[in-house]
């Protein structure tokens with residue numbers, strides 16, 4: 442790392458602030474905290490205030506974020522989130538609420554959540570919604586728990602399988618397994634869509650549900666979706682929609698109308714909560730009428746102009762989150778939706794799809810596009826041609842993009858497309874940005890032909906070059922104390 446650690450910058454005796462002497466009588470620390478809670482030494486760096494500010498400002502510049510530049514990470518919807526929503530979520534009336542306050546004192550918050558749930562229900566084309574789950578995967582778990590409860594309530598106990606396409610996001614099979622189901626993979630056909638014949642052959646009275654992402658992860662709309670839902674229903678199963686990325690559908694098409702029984706949204710993707718780094722999110726779940734009794738408690742209900750929390754729901758799967766989920770994420774989503782309105786949401790979808798197709802048409806001559814048709818909010822390229830002809834892989838192209846100042850696209854996902862580069866531009870980028878990004882991609886394709894080494898040795902401008910990504914993931918060490926200790930021991 443180029444940056445020194447605060448310990449390397451430390452000079453014994455240097456101070457950040459000088460406090461005046463204490464002018465009230467003070468007790469010895471032993472008396473206040475107890476002897477057993479005191480330690481002899483705590484390694485602390487000693488720096489001036491200015492050195493400290495410069496240090497942390499320099500570190501922050503090593504980060505790449507949507508506020509720095511284009512971030513086309515497919516399936517993640519790294520769109521620009523209006524700062525106004527942050528300002529609204531920070532208002533003391535929202536941010537200062539305590540989760541243990543009495544219902545009478547949080548009527549506005551309950552009204553906001555209830556209204557948001559009604560709006561999301563409408564967008565989903567379903568019957569009811571809960572914003573309690575904290576993430577997309579958490580929403581999947583909730584949806585599957587309700588599916589399980591539904592079959593059980595009908596005495597349909599033998600339904601132990603969940604079918605999932607081989608193109609699905611990894612959370613789908615993980616959530617199904619976590620919920621106690623067994624998982625079988627449904628193949629994708631040569632068009633990049635669910636193989637409906639194969640699905641039909643796999644359906645029987647042991648199948649609880651089929652989980653599908655639509656548009657699927659190859660960026661394509663499952664055009665046979667109505668048939669798919671019909672055949673699953675005919676066999677007594679339910680259909681789950683992974684709606685983590687609703688950017689392509691908003692205001693245009695509704696999963697409920699397609700025949701889905703339950704879906705989750707990612708408010709932290711589609712509805713403007715910044716994400717990445719594991720901050721609070723919301724995987725709101727919408728359901729059709731037959732699953733409504735199983736929604737988690739508490740439910741917000743309105744009676745005689747008062748909102749109240751109802752815990753008395755005998756068929757409910759119970760609690761899925763403490764209190765009522767990540768409230769300030771709901772506030773951001775509500776602000777975003779109310780500000781855009783119905784027409785604005787539809788425009789989001791139109792622009793997201795237009796932008797992805799613009800990139801697709803510009804990439805055609807330089808990169809292989811395995812399913813080169815009109816795509817939805819994202820487009821999946823393949824670096825197979827580059828791998829064959831110049832020994833350059835998708836990873837090398839991504840690393841080289843960093844030299845051009847861009848965050849790389851999603852690599853090697855979906856798993857069914859070799860050397861995949863999954864690009865999601867989102868609706869928030871303008872034509873100039875898309876053109877500059879496409880120019881970079883085209884010039885990298887040229888470099889791959891003429892000078893592949895420059896790709897294979899990339900990135901060249903970052904503080905850290907290529908990592909052993911497995912070790913970095915498994916032995917992530919971002920703790921200053923262990924870092925300090927390792928330096929001392931070395």
Ligand SMILES: *Cc1c(COP(=O)(O)O)cnc(C)c1O
Nearest residue numbers: 516517576577578610612683685
């Ligand atoms: C992001 C994503 C998820 C998981 O959402 P988390 O909030 O990260 O749990 C599930 N499915 C798809 C298609 C996604 O893009």
